Amino acid sequence: MGKTFLCRSLSDTVYFDCELPRVRRMLEDIESFWEEHRGQRVVLDEIHRLPNPSEVLKIAADHFPEVKVLATGSSTLGASSKFKDTLTGRKAEVWLTPMISDDLEAFGNTDLGYRFLRGGLPPFFLAEALSESDFQEWIEAFWAKDILELFRLERRHSFLKFMELLFIHSGGVFEATQFARRCEVSRTTISNYLSVLQATHIAHVLRPYSTYRPSEIVSAPKVYAFDTGFVCYFRGWSSLRPEDLGELWEHFVLNEIHAKLQTREVRYWRDKRGHEIDFVLAKPGLPPIVIEAKWSVDAFDPSNMKALKRRYPEISCYVVASDV
Numbered sequence: 001m002g003k004t005f006l007c008r009s010l011s012d013t014v015y016f017d018c019e020l021p022r023v024r025r026m027l028e029d030i031e032s033f034w035e036e037h038r039g040q041r042v043v044l045d046e047i048h049r050l051p052n053p054s055e056v057l058k059i060a061a062d063h064f065p066e067v068k069v070l071a072t073g074s075s076t077l078g079a080s081s082k083f084k085d086t087l088t089g090r091k092a093e094v095w096l097t098p099m100i101s102d103d104l105e106a107f108g109n110t111d112l113g114y115r116f117l118r119g120g121l122p123p124f125f126l127a128e129a130l131s132e133s134d135f136q137e138w139i140e141a142f143w144a145k146d147i148l149e150l151f152r153l154e155r156r157h158s159f160l161k162f163m164e165l166l167f168i169h170s171g172g173v174f175e176a177t178q179f180a181r182r183c184e185v186s187r188t189t190i191s192n193y194l195s196v197l198q199a200t201h202i203a204h205v206l207r208p209y210s211t212y213r214p215s216e217i218v219s220a221p222k223v224y225a226f227d228t229g230f231v232c233y234f235r236g237w238s239s240l241r242p243e244d245l246g247e248l249w250e251h252f253v254l255n256e257i258h259a260k261l262q263t264r265e266v267r268y269w270r271d272k273r274g275h276e277i278d279f280v281l282a283k284p285g286l287p288p289i290v291i292e293a294k295w296s297v298d299a300f301d302p303s304n305m306k307a308l309k310r311r312y313p314e315i316s317c318y319v320v321a322s323d324v
Contacts, residue, residue, distance in 0.1 A: 002122045003072040003096060004045055013041045013070070018049040030056055034064040041068040048073040058086045074146060074200075095201075097259040098227045099125060112322060113240055116248040119229015120255065135233040139163075142202070151196050158183045162193045166203060167234040170225040171247055174205070194223070202226050204254065209267035209280040209288065213311065217270040224254055245322075246295040250278055253293035253320050257281070275307040287314040297321040 007015060014037060016023045027033050027050060042060075047053045053073070060069050098120025104110045107126065118125045124134065143156060153159050162183045176190040183190065197203035204224045210216040225231050228248050237244065257266055257279060269277040269290065279291040290308060294300045297319065305317045 005122070006096075007043045007045050007070065007072060010041075010043065010070070013043050015043045016045065018044055018046045024050060027056060030059050031063075034060050034067055037067055038064060039066050041070070044069065044071045046073065047071040054086055057091075061087055061090050093262075095258070095262050097255050100256050100259045112249070112252070113245070116228045116240060116245070116252070117232050117237070119227040119232070121227065121229065124229055132233065135230060142200075146200055147196065153193075153196070155185065155189075158185045158189070159193055159196075162190060163197065163202070164234050166194075166197070166223060167225045167231050170223065170231050171250060172222065173220045174223045175220070204258070204264060204266075206266055206268045206279075209269045209282060215271050215273070216311075217272065222268055224251055226255075228252060246293075246299065249295045249322055250293040253291070254279065257291070269308055271307060271311075273307070275304045277304055277308055287316060288312060289316045289318065292317075292319045294319060294321045295323075297324050 004017075007013075016026070018024060018027070030052075044050075044056070047056070050056060053071070057069065057071060060067050099107075099115065099122065100120075101110075103120075104112075104115060109115075109125075115125065118127075118130060121138075124130055127134070139160065143160065147153055147159065148156075162179055162185075165179055165182060174194070176187045176194070180187045180190045183193075185193075194203065194205070198205050203226065206222045206224065208217045208220065210218045212218055228251050231248065231251065232238075232240075240248070254266065258264065261281070265281070265283075267280040267282065269275075269280050277290050278293050280288050281291070282288040290305065292300060292305065300319050300321070309315060309317065
């Protein structure tokens with residue numbers, strides 16, 4: 001999502017695209033490659049295309065510490081069996097989410113309705129015209145380059161049907177049995193499909209926040225699609241009604257949380273009386289932070305936060321609205 005553009009815009013770097021066979025051949029002799037680039041800043045773009053990305057990075061860190069390496073890869077890299085993290089404490093990771101509010105200002109277009117429909121992938125957001133075929137081509141490439149290659153899933157139709165249904169119901173409570181029936185696979189297979197989409201950062205699973213009190217929901221996760229543009233595509237929306245904005249704003253706020261905090265440790269809260277809070281950020285030893293996302297501040301109902309505050313008086317509460 002804009003990784004290559006960012007890499008190419010850096011000055012004083014040597015850039016290598018690991019999708020090119022020529023570059024992969026150069027990296028067959030790892031020692032010689034790093035010897036040639038001692039003291040330089042090296043960009044290895046799409047490093048997941050190498051057969052041995054972990055070894056390439058480990059040799060650089062262990063034996064050529066004067067080389068500064070920027071490696072980019074697919075979100076599937078961490079789930080790949082060929083990648084083993086041997087650089088604990090010697091690397092910094094950056095997760096590039098879809099475009100956030102700062103990016104909209106940088107690109108000179110802060111129209112949130114436009115951002116919701118186009119989504120936050122820069123090529124889609126910046127295109128003069130965007131058709132349904134653009135989304136479909138992205139999905140086909142995702143299946144071929146990430147899912148089929150990495151996870152060896154065989155039932156293409158069932159997997160893509162599940163992805164479609166998940167995006168249509170994005171932001172809702174996940175129940176595997178309902179998807180299993182419509183996708184004609186087992187409940188276990190649906191759970192596996194969800195794990196794959198979560199591992200590839202295409203879906204985000206929010207578990208309930210609870211201290212296991214009898215009045216709280218403790219087991220039903222909510223699932224959000226990674227990008228509003230694909231939510232709109234799968235729902236068949238080419239324009240937005242006022243009632244659509246609140247749900248898409250919720251997705252946008254979650255994306256901002258992911259981007260700013262660089263964590264997927266986000267939860268939601270609901271009790272058995274129907275009170276619900278969109279997002280809960282809880283770190284060990286610290287009071288939870290709770291966030292309600294509302295398109296308009298006038299739509300905010302304080303009863304949900306009051307219900308949570310009665311159970312957890314130490315929490316900090318925030319409302320994030322588009323009009324304040």
